[in-house]
Amino acid sequence: MKKERNAALDVMKGIGILAMIAGHTGISSGxxxxxxxxxxxxxxxVxxxxxxxxxxAEAWKKNFRTLLIPYLLTATAMFVLCAGYSALGRDRNITNAFVAVFVGAGSRGVPVWGEYTIGAIWFLPAMFWCRIIYNYISIRISDKYKCGGG
Structure with missing residues (x-):
């Protein structure tokens, strides 16, 4: 028997996608x-x-492959682009660009990191760490409560 899709999850994903588009189109700041x-x-x-x-080990391997590799590839490309701007004498500070890559700076104007961005990909390392930490906690809690816990 085929498992049916959960329509509520599809609706939530759709609302999230529409909200993301609306949030990036210049609607009112409020x-x-x-x-x-x-x-x-x-x-x-979701x-x-x-x-x-x-x-x-499986969690690290899978999430590294699906989340961190795309992040690292994009971040590296952005860092190389920033280095190119710097080499051409444009106003780009390579140290700030490296920091932006390291922290996943996805928006302009964060005073601590300057005006350097690498695009809205900050969620990839954030999702990676959420999955790794949640997986670890889930395993620990599950082990604790198996067979009376211990």
């Missing part, structure tokens, strides 16, 4: 603030619904 409070947490919540515990 509405942007409202949308940005919940649209990414909604994606994380992603958590599909979570299945796995061994620590």
């Amino acid at each position: 509405l942007v603030g409202f949308v940005f409070v919940w649209h990414m947490p909604l994606f994380f919540l 992603a958590g619904y599909f979570f299945r515990p796995q061994s620590v």
Whole structure:
């Protein structure tokens, strides 16, 4: 028997996608603030619904491959681009560019990191760490309560 899709999850993903698009289209700043409070947490919540515990090694391997490799490839490309701007004498500070890559700076104007961005890919390392930590906690809690716990 074929398992049916959960329509509520499809609706939540659709609302999240529409909110993300609306938040990046220049709507009023008050509405942007409202949308940005919940649209990414909604994606994380929906992603958590599909979570299945796995061994620590499997979790690292799978999430590294699906989340960190795309992040590292994009971040490297952006760093090379910033280095190119710097080599051409444009106003780009290579140290700030490296820091932006390291922390996943996805938006302009964060005073601590300067005006350097690498695009809106900050959620890839964030999702990686959420999955790794949640997987570890899930395994620990599961082990604790098996056969009377211990």
